[in-house]
Amino acid sequence: xxxxxxxxxxxxxxxxxxxxxxxxxxxxxxxxxxxxxxxxxxxxxxxxxxxxxxxxxxxxxxxxxxxxxxxxxxxxxxxxxxxxxxxxxxxxxxxxxxxxxxxxxxxxxxxxxxxxxxxxxxxxxxxxxxxxxxxxxxxxxxxxxxxxxxxxxxxxxxxxxxxxxxxxxxxxxxxxxxxxxxxxxxxxxxxxxxxxxxxxxxxxxxxxxxxxxxxxxxxxxxxxxxxxxxxxxxxxxxxxxxxxxxxxxxxxxxxxxxxxxxxxxxxxxxxxxxxxxxxxxxxxxxxxxxxxxxxxxxxxxxxxxxxxxxxxxxxxxxxxxxxxxxxxxxxxxxxxxxxxxxxxxxxxxxxxxxxxxxxxxxxxxxxxxxxxxxxxxxxxxxxxxxxxxxxxxxxxxxxxxxxxxxxxxxxxxxxxxxxxxxxxxxxxxxxxxxxxxxxxxxxxxxxxxxxxxxxxxxxxxxxxxxxxxxxxxxxxxxxxxxx
Amino acid sequence: xxxxxxxxxxxxxxxxxxxxxxxxxxxxxxxxxxxxxxxxxxxxxxxxxxxxxxxxxxxxxxxxxxxxxxxxxxxxxxxxxxxxxxxxxxxxxxxxx
Numbered sequence: 001x002x003x004x005x006x007x008x009x010x011x012x013x014x015x016x017x018x019x020x021x022x023x024x025x026x027x028x029x030x031x032x033x034x035x036x037x038x039x040x041x042x043x044x045x046x047x048x049x050x051x052x053x054x055x056x057x058x059x060x061x062x063x064x065x066x067x068x069x070x071x072x073x074x075x076x077x078x079x080x081x082x083x084x085x086x087x088x089x090x091x092x093x094x095x096x097x098x099x100x101x102x103x104x105x106x107x108x109x110x111x112x113x114x115x116x117x118x119x120x121x122x123x124x125x126x127x128x129x130x131x132x133x134x135x136x137x138x139x140x141x142x143x144x145x146x147x148x149x150x151x152x153x154x155x156x157x158x159x160x161x162x163x164x165x166x167x168x169x170x171x172x173x174x175x176x177x178x179x180x181x182x183x184x185x186x187x188x189x190x191x192x193x194x195x196x197x198x199x200x201x202x203x204x205x206x207x208x209x210x211x212x213x214x215x216x217x218x219x220x221x222x223x224x225x226x227x228x229x230x231x232x233x234x235x236x237x238x239x240x241x242x243x244x245x246x247x248x249x250x251x252x253x254x255x256x257x258x259x260x261x262x263x264x265x266x267x268x269x270x271x272x273x274x275x276x277x278x279x280x281x282x283x284x285x286x287x288x289x290x291x292x293x294x295x296x297x298x299x300x301x302x303x304x305x306x307x308x309x310x311x312x313x314x315x316x317x318x319x320x321x322x323x324x325x326x327x328x329x330x331x332x333x334x335x336x337x338x339x340x341x342x343x344x345x346x347x348x349x350x351x352x353x354x355x356x357x358x359x360x361x362x363x364x365x366x367x368x369x370x371x372x373x374x375x376x377x378x379x380x381x382x383x384x385x386x387x388x389x390x391x392x393x394x395x396x397x398x399x400x401x402x403x404x405x406x407x408x409x410x411x412x413x414x415x416x417x418x419x420x421x422x423x424x425x426x427x428x429x430x431x432x433x434x435x436x437x438x439x440x441x442x443x444x445x446x447x448x449x450x451x452x453x454x455x456x457x458x459x460x461x462x463x464x465x466x467x468x469x470x471x472x473x474x475x476x477x478x479x480x481x482x483x
Numbered sequence: 484x485x486x487x488x489x490x491x492x493x494x495x496x497x498x499x500x501x502x503x504x505x506x507x508x509x510x511x512x513x514x515x516x517x518x519x520x521x522x523x524x525x526x527x528x529x530x531x532x533x534x535x536x537x538x539x540x541x542x543x544x545x546x547x548x549x550x551x552x553x554x555x556x557x558x559x560x561x562x563x564x565x566x567x568x569x570x571x572x573x574x575x576x577x578x579x580x
Contacts (some may be wrong), residue, residue: 003579015522037504042508077515078497099565100561100564100565102558102561102562102565103558111546195536195538196537196538209535209537221543238540238541238542238543239536239538239540241538291521301526303522304522304523304526305519307519307520307522307523308523310520311515311520311523318497322497322498325498326567327567327574327575327576328565328566328567329562329565329566329567330567331567332567332568343577344577345576345577345578346498346577347577348577349498349500350498350499350500351500353497353500354499354500354501354502355500357499359505362499362501362505362509363509363512363513363516365497365499366490366493366494366497366499366509366513367513367516367517369493369496369497370485370493370517371520373496374494379524380520381526382533383523383524383526384523385533385534385535386526386528386531386532386533386534387523387526387528388526388533388534389528389531389532389533389534390526390531410494424512424516425515425519428516439534439537440537441536441537441538442537443495458533465537468561471531
């Protein structure tokens with residue numbers, strides 16, 4: 001049976017009706033990965049034994065006649081910056097190459113409770129810093145639509161695994177677009193939830209005021225199912241918030257004629273690929289045809305978002321990554337007999353971080369340390385945080401008048417491997433349409449919206465903070481009627 | 484934009500060892516990137532407060548009372564196994580005195 005195209009609900013029905021066992025499904029996925037991942041390189045680590053064990057437990061439940069949940073027995077993949085107890089978690093960095101997680105991230109705990117099956121860990125740019133997965137210390141993931149191109153990043157392994165049908169869904173993390181941009185490049189759906197809606201406990205921190213865990217899946221419904229499972233307040237993450245997203249039942253059926261969408265002109269300017277622009281404009285036309293009210297708007301501070309984002313995220317990263325010093329865990333590249341030249345404690349820090357971090361991570365630590373250092377703090381870090389306020393205000397004002405903002409997810413489709421790797425600033429500019437959302441904390445979803453040749457195009461729907469319910473309704477409507 | 488000495492100083496603040504070659508490369512790259520970041524200098528932010536978090540976060544404090552912390556030998560074992568260097572159950576580091 002070809003269930004690789006099946007959604008969560010479809011697989012659930014197969015299991016429920018005993019047309020196939022959970023073990024058969026997990027086994028088929030593991031075999032598929034063995035076969036196709038040599039070309040794609042989405043996975044860093046496979047959990048064959050434990051995955052089959054998890055699946056067997058589900059089969060026991062089914063044969064005992066107990067009713068099973070939607071996610072029970074569904075095989076999924078996890079970005080390798082999210083901790084799964086007793087398995088390696090490297091963040092695609094040499095410094096954590098042999099690090100074994102001693103606990104489960106809260107999102108994993110929640111998915112374990114639903115008895116979803118973890119297939120393994122997926123590739124990323126080292127510490128989630130990058131837009132192509134080329135900054136992984138271990139391998140470069142390929143775009144399943146064209147193996148000479150990147151899958152996007154930093155959750156490139158997760159997006160590629162879903163697109164290559166190597167997992168039903170995957171978890172990613174999004175600090176400046178790291179779920180949405182790879183979803184867009186690979187032709188799958190990716191959600192960056194509202195800041196604070198999903199616990200980050202057990203996520204290896206990159207930039208704590210921006211990081212958010214979210215799902216990557218084949219369709220909107222699957223994203224919604226996963227989000228409903230992983231959301232919620234967690235006492236272990238002080239920024240997580242209790243909020244019942246699916247309370248607003250009174251809205252009833254989705255009525256497009258009552259929906260108002262703002263289309264910011266700044267997101268269609270210089271640098272956008274013509275085919276991307278045309279695909280998004282076509283979708284907007286169709287929305288209009290479905291009686292959705294469309295208005296061109298202006299978000300004038302958008303042009304400062306990328307600079308503000310990189311100043312803030314690198315500053316936070318330089319602090320967060322200070323913990324990797326080779327002392328308590330991770331690799332120590334000094335201080336032992338292999339490094340007799342290192343005499344002092346300081347040498348351990350310097351040598352470990354020199355050898356353990358890759359070039360992009362070093363660059364960002366340097367940028368962040370620079371903008372936090374005496375003399376530059378006011379002009380760079382503090383200024384960026386003030387610009388952030390203006391960007392946030394601009395979005396909040398817009399959402400007083402509009403339900404959604406629609407933009408392209410990325411100015412272009414998947415680029416060639418190697419195309420931007422030697423020009424850091426060019427690579428940063430890949431995130432130009434996704435970073436403003438992280439600065440302001442709202443949810444945003446990338447939806448496949450046509451192709452440019454064999455390369456998928458992504459459309460970004462942004463809505464106000466804590467309105468995922470509305471966002472899913474709109475995205476499901478667009479998935480069915482528009483794109 | 485940072486000169487060579489300043490680049491070295493930033494690296495030392497970050498406890499980041501860099502080879503001469505790397506220092507030169509990063510210095511060049513930082514200049515280019517910071518040059519782009521200068522864009523935000525033209526924004527008028529007078530009277531604007533910084534946003535450190537997208538939502539108002541409060542410190543979470545535990546109730547101030549006695550708490551018995553139970554030791555988890557399994558977890559302890561794992562944490563000790565993660566030490567890069569050890570002697571028996573003790574973490575080994577360079578002499579600091």
